[in-house]
Amino acid sequence: MTAAAHRHEQVPLDELRHTAAHVLAYAVQDLFPDAKPTIGPAIADGFYYDFDRAIPFTPEDLERLEVRMREIIAADYEMNGERTTREGAIERFKGNPYKVELAREIPEGEPITLYTIGAFTDLCRGGHAKTTGAIGAVKLTSVAGAYWRGDENNPMLQRIYGTAWHTQTELDAYLLRIEEAQKRDHRKLGAELGLFTVEEDAGGGLIFWLPKGTIVRGIIENFIREGLAERGYQQVVTPHILSERLFEISGHLENYAHGMYGPLEVEGQRFRLKPMNCPGHILIYRSEGRSYRDLPLRYAEFGTVYRFERSGTLHGLTRVRGFTQDDAHLFCTPEQLQSEYEQTADEAIRLVAAFGFGDVEYVLSTRDPGVRTDTDEIAEEAIRKALASRKLPYSIDPGGGAFYGPKLDINVHDAIGRAWQLGTVQVDFVLPQRFDLKYRGSDGADHMPVMIHRALAGSLERFFGVLIEHYGGAFPAWLAPVQAVVTPISEHQLEYATAVRDRLRAAGLRAEVDTSNEKLGYKIRHWKTQKVPYILVAGRSEAEAGTIAPNERGNDEKRPSIPVEAFIDELRDRVARKV
Numbered sequence: 001m002t003a004a005a006h007r008h009e010q011v012p013l014d015e016l017r018h019t020a021a022h023v024l025a026y027a028v029q030d031l032f033p034d035a036k037p038t039i040g041p042a043i044a045d046g047f048y049y050d051f052d053r054a055i056p057f058t059p060e061d062l063e064r065l066e067v068r069m070r071e072i073i074a075a076d077y078e079m080n081g082e083r084t085t086r087e088g089a090i091e092r093f094k095g096n097p098y099k100v101e102l103a104r105e106i107p108e109g110e111p112i113t114l115y116t117i118g119a120f121t122d123l124c125r126g127g128h129a130k131t132t133g134a135i136g137a138v139k140l141t142s143v144a145g146a147y148w149r150g151d152e153n154n155p156m157l158q159r160i161y162g163t164a165w166h167t168q169t170e171l172d173a174y175l176l177r178i179e180e181a182q183k184r185d186h187r188k189l190g191a192e193l194g195l196f197t198v199e200e201d202a203g204g205g206l207i208f209w210l211p212k213g214t215i216v217r218g219i220i221e222n223f224i225r226e227g228l229a230e231r232g233y234q235q236v237v238t239p240h241i242l243s244e245r246l247f248e249i250s251g252h253l254e255n256y257a258h259g260m261y262g263p264l265e266v267e268g269q270r271f272r273l274k275p276m277n278c279p280g281h282i283l284i285y286r287s288e289g290r291s292y293r294d295l296p297l298r299y300a301e302f303g304t305v306y307r308f309e310r311s312g313t314l315h316g317l318t319r320v321r322g323f324t325q326d327d328a329h330l331f332c333t334p335e336q337l338q339s340e341y342e343q344t345a346d347e348a349i350r351l352v353a354a355f356g357f358g359d360v361e362y363v364l365s366t367r368d369p370g371v372r373t374d375t376d377e378i379a380e381e382a383i384r385k386a387l388a389s390r391k392l393p394y395s396i397d398p399g400g401g402a403f404y405g406p407k408l409d410i411n412v413h414d415a416i417g418r419a420w421q422l423g424t425v426q427v428d429f430v431l432p433q434r435f436d437l438k439y440r441g442s443d444g445a446d447h448m449p450v451m452i453h454r455a456l457a458g459s460l461e462r463f464f465g466v467l468i469e470h471y472g473g474a475f476p477a478w479l480a481p482v483q484a485v486v487t488p489i490s491e492h493q494l495e496y497a498t499a500v501r502d503r504l505r506a507a508g509l510r511a512e513v514d515t516s517n518e519k520l521g522y523k524i525r526h527w528k529t530q531k532v533p534y535i536l537v538a539g540r541s542e543a544e545a546g547t548i549a550p551n552e553r554g555n556d557e558k559r560p561s562i563p564v565e566a567f568i569d570e571l572r573d574r575v576a577r578k579v
């Protein structure tokens with residue numbers, strides 16, 4: 001490490017990156033004087049700067065900009081702010097309507113500051129490294145369109161993304177992580193492995209599960225169904241469109257309208273696509289009189305819900321407009337709350353472990369102090385006690401709770417360390433009250449039940465997307481849509497290979513046969529790119545002996561031929577052990 005780099009070591013990364021955004025804007029001013037700079041913040045892992053320019057920036061432009069940026073960094077310009085007046089700032093940026101707009105909007109009484117490096121001055125409230133030399137390594141990563149202030153009625157700008165680090169070693173490690181993340185991108189793998197598709201003719205954010213993806217979904221659903229039976233849940237099915245009146249009662253229209261689609265009118269009555277399954281399950285609870293002897297009641301549904309997301313934020317399976325939750329609502333007495341909550345949290349923990357997520361994080365989202373009630377306190381206490389009794393460390397997201405109460409989110413880290421939110425277990429005293437839910441107590445009087453909302457996988461779409469990225473598409477044998485492909489060496493073994501496939505299928509395994517006329521090497525390469533756990537080679541000696549030669553994914557050692565029955569035992573054992 002150079003002395004200069006050492007001196008700057010302590011600069012926080014966001015300040016370093018914000019400084020890099022200024023350096024980028026300076027470089028753009030030098031090389032593309034026609035471009036108007038607008039704003040340039042630090043973001044997670046890097047920074048961007050938006051420019052108004054008629055001609056698109058090319059990859060070659062980015063390379064030239066990087067070269068110029070390194071010169072500006074090497075010049076080690078000091079970043080000192082100078083105060084100015086609003087009029088002074090407007091005069092300074094009079095050729096740039098974006099900066100003028102920003103200068104006009106700075107609240108009265110707040111300081112207005114200009115930061116200059118070399119021959120470039122920017123309007124900025126500060127938060128930089130002391131000098132440009134603090135940037136140890138920088139790279140421009142991409143260009144994308146972005147509307148001024150994120151509003152599609154405004155001009156389209158060009159956003160140049162970059163990343164900056166204290167050292168080249170850190171930058172190299174980051175770029176390697178990005179490359180690995182791209183290889184695992186579930187949108188790319190979803191197409192390559194034939195798992196799911198999004199069709200333009202149907203609209204964005206709406207998922208079509210292809211046959212192979214649907215097999216994996218079935219395995220996830222079966223796992224969850226087994227758990228439901230063990231814990232005495234009852235499965236129910238509720239409608240996708242419901243009278244708007246229901247969402248008035250539930251408070252969704254008041255608190256959650258931004259996430260809902262507009263009304264559908266049928267015979268003068270307004271309906272809505274459901275954004276959550278809770279109101280439907282509540283109506284089932286309310287459809288009969290309930291006694292304390294009936295509780296707890298646990299209703300579960302693979303419930304498909306529809307939530308509005310801006311088209312610009314849609315992302316493969318992880319940000320969609322329609323998805324299916326493995327949802328359940330538990331209705332219990334206040335005395336039962338703690339034990340029900342703890343058992344439900346255990347279900348969520350068991351699910352993430354079974355699907356291979358070892359690194360789990362628990363987040364308690366509380367209700368905003370401004371709207372907190374006594375029952376929120378009770379609900380939070382139940383969650384805290386559950387976490388303490390399981391010795392689970394957790395963090396707190398103040399104000400992040402649902403509109404009806406606090407919640408526990410279960411976040412997993414995938415194979416390359418990225419965090420994803422999956423399951424959630426929430427306590428609710430509000431909806432029982434809004435719907436006037438009752439049960440007859442042992443004292444003969446009416447009481448209000450408490451509700452627990454829970455989804456273990458969360459959304460099946462999102463859970464599948466995270467699974468694809470976690471495994472990089474190479475699902476363990478118990479989850480793989482195709483577990484084994486029987487590959488004849490020549491057409492003479494096709495009949496034998498087909499018979500082997502049929503035996504595997506009869507044993508409950510998911511097997512295919514390769515009927516192509518390609519050479520063996522080509523066939524093996526093809527099935528490897530399809531990430532199939534086993535390729536079973538069948539040549540003349542195998543056909544004569546009733547064996548296959550297993551080629552196991554991730555194991556390049558050549559295995560000897562084994563009897564078909566022995567292979568069936570091996571694979572069934574892996575399925576039973578869920579590996």
Ligand SMILES: [Zn+2]
Binds near residue numbers: 018022124126
């Ligand atoms: Zn700045």
Ligand SMILES: [Zn+2]
Binds near residue numbers: 276278329453454
């Ligand atoms: Zn719910």
